[in-house]
Amino acid sequence: MGQWLIDAITPCAAELGVELVPVALADLNLPFLDEEEHPSSGIYRQEHTRRWSSIVDTADGFIVVTPEYNYGMPATLKNALDYLGREWAWKPIGFVSYGNTSAGTRSVQHAKQVVTTLRLVPLGATVAIRIGDALDDGRLRPDAARDAASLGLLNELVRVSHALRPMRERAGAGTVAGPVPGSYARRLTPDDAPEVTVLQRCCWVEEAVVNDTLAIPALHESLEQVREWLADQHTTGVWLDGRLLGMVRTRRAGTDWHVGRLAVVPDLRGHGLGRWLLRTAEAAADPGIRRIVLFTGSNSQRNINLYHSEGYELVPSTSTDGTALLTKDAEPTPKHRHSRLGENARS
Ligand SMILES: Cc1cc2nc3c(=O)[nH]c(=O)nc-3n(C[C@H](O)[C@H](O)[C@H](O)COP(=O)(O)O)c2cc1C
Structure with a gap:
C-alpha cells in the first residue's frame, strides 16, 4: 500500500x-x-x-x-x-x-x-x-x-x-515574540514576497500622496524583484495569525547600517510596531558599525517625528529628489544586542 x-x-x-x-x-x-x-x-x-x-x-x-x-x-x-x-x-x-x-x-x-x-x-x-x-x-x-x-x-x-x-x-525556532499580543517576528524569506509586495504598495501609496511623487521603488517592484531582495537582504517581519503586520530591512554599507522599508499596516499604527521594528533593526547592527542611516520622503512628517523621537538627526541635504536623510550614532558597545532573527531559523 x-x-x-x-x-x-x-x-x-x-x-x-x-x-x-x-x-x-x-x-x-x-x-x-x-x-x-x-x-x-x-x-x-x-x-x-x-x-x-x-x-x-x-x-x-x-x-x-x-x-x-x-x-x-x-x-x-x-x-x-x-x-x-x-x-x-x-x-x-x-x-x-x-x-x-x-x-x-x-x-x-x-x-x-x-x-x-x-x-x-x-x-x-x-x-x-x-x-x-x-x-x-x-x-x-x-x-x-x-x-x-x-x-x-x-x-x-x-x-x-x-x-x-x-x-x-x-512557537517555533527562529521566532521571537512581537510587540502586539499574539504576534511574533521572524526573518522574511523569498516565500513571503506576496505579503511583502502587498504591504509595501499599501504603505507607500501614502508616501506618494504626501510627497506628491510616484517615483518610489516600493510602489513599483514586481513580485519577482521583491523575491530577489528578500533572498539577499536581511528583512524582519512581524506576523499575527498569518498576516504580515510590519517589516524592516537592514544592510551594511562600510561602517553605515542602512535601515529601510520600515512599514506598518495602516490599521495598527500607533501601537508601537514601527518603533519596535526600528529598534530591532538597530539592535541587529553588525560589530564595527558607526552610524545608522535611513531615508524617508522630505514631507513624511509622521516618519520624521518617529525617527527624531528615537534619536535620529536630519542631515541637511542638497538632495533634490525629495528624500530626507536621517542618521544616528550606533551604540559603541553592542553588549546587549539581540541576535539577528532567522540566523538559526528553519528555512
Ligand atoms: C489483530 C487483528 C485485528 C484485526 N481487526 C480487524 C478489524 O477490526 N477490522 C478489519 O477490517 N480488519 C481487521 N483485521 C484485518 C487487518 O486489517 C488485515 O489483516 C490487514 O491486512 C492487516 O495489515 P498488516 O498486515 O499491515 O498488519 C485485523 C487483523 C489483525 C491481525
Whole structure:
C-alpha cells in the first residue's frame, strides 16, 4: 500500500514542490514507550526517541497508511504517536486505511480523536481500501479512482499545511515574540514576497500622496524583484495569525547600517510596531558599525517625528529628489544586542 501511495503522489508532489519522506514504523524499532519524562517535556533519553523526534519535527504534514485492528488503530501507530509532543503540533495528518469490511475506516476514526490531543489536524479527505475488493494475488489492482483520491489527499494536506504555518511558527525556532499580543517576528524569506509586495504598495501609496511623487521603488517592484531582495537582504517581519503586520530591512554599507522599508499596516499604527521594528533593526547592527542611516520622503512628517523621537538627526541635504536623510550614532558597545532573527531559523 505504501509503495502504491508513493508512486501515485510523487509526480504531483514534485509539481507542488513537496518533498516526500517515506517512513516505515517497523524500521524505527520503537519499543513500547520507554521514556521517563512526559513527551510534552521534550526531554528524551533514548536514541530511538531522538531519531523519531527529528523525523517528525522536520515534517510539515503526514499521510499515515494504516490497517484496522479490532475496530481501532494498531498499537504500533498509537505507540509512535504517544512518543512525541510538540513535534506533531499544528501539522495536518491524512489517512490511507485498509481493512476488511470497513476498509479500515474505524481505525481512522479512532486515530482522529487521538491525534487532535496532540494538536495534529486531521484532514477530511481519506482513501479507504477494502482488501477483498482491491487485491489480486496479494497485489493492489490498478484503480484510477483510488489514484485520484490520493491526489485529493495530498492537495488538501499541502493546503492545510500552508494555512497552519503561522500556528507552527509562533512557537517555533527562529521566532521571537512581537510587540502586539499574539504576534511574533521572524526573518522574511523569498516565500513571503506576496505579503511583502502587498504591504509595501499599501504603505507607500501614502508616501506618494504626501510627497506628491510616484517615483518610489516600493510602489513599483514586481513580485519577482521583491523575491530577489528578500533572498539577499536581511528583512524582519512581524506576523499575527498569518498576516504580515510590519517589516524592516537592514544592510551594511562600510561602517553605515542602512535601515529601510520600515512599514506598518495602516490599521495598527500607533501601537508601537514601527518603533519596535526600528529598534530591532538597530539592535541587529553588525560589530564595527558607526552610524545608522535611513531615508524617508522630505514631507513624511509622521516618519520624521518617529525617527527624531528615537534619536535620529536630519542631515541637511542638497538632495533634490525629495528624500530626507536621517542618521544616528550606533551604540559603541553592542553588549546587549539581540541576535539577528532567522540566523538559526528553519528555512
Ligand atoms: C489483530 C487483528 C485485528 C484485526 N481487526 C480487524 C478489524 O477490526 N477490522 C478489519 O477490517 N480488519 C481487521 N483485521 C484485518 C487487518 O486489517 C488485515 O489483516 C490487514 O491486512 C492487516 O495489515 P498488516 O498486515 O499491515 O498488519 C485485523 C487483523 C489483525 C491481525
